[in-house]
Amino acid sequence: GTQLAIVRELGPLAYKNRTNMEPWPEGTWVQEGELVRVPRYGGDRFERVDENGETTHFAIFMDHEIIATIDPDEFSALNDIR
Numbered sequence: 330g331t332q333l334a335i336v337r338e339l340g341p342l343a344y345k346n347r348t349n350m351e352p353w354p355e356g357t358w359v360q361e362g363e364l365v366r367v368p369r370y371g372g373d374r375f376e377r378v379d380e381n382g383e384t385t386h387f388a389i390f391m392d393h394e395i396i397a398t399i400d401p402d403e404f405s406a407l408n409d410i411r
Contacts (some may be wrong), residue, residue: 333399334367334388336360343392359395366396 336359342350344357359365372388379385 330369331370333388334365335365336365359392359398364399364401366399367395368396 335403338361339357344353346353367388367390371394372390374386374388376384376386
């Protein structure tokens with residue numbers, strides 16, 4: 330199945346050449362708050378359980394792992410996750 334995620338934060342190395350820290354020529358094409366498609370088995374995944382027993386799932390992906398941005402308005406079923 331398709332795996333979707335909301336970008337919560339971009340790290341300081343995102344979309345930069347790791348050798349010289351120059352931005353990629355393509356620029357930063359993913360912004361915080363956007364809905365993106367991510368690899369099913371990629372990223373570093375973990376969960377956090379709060380004091381009420383609620384579990385929140387997180388994943389950290391490298392910039393080159395992001396497959397595409399998704400327009401949630403194109404998918405009515407996604408409107409509740411924004």
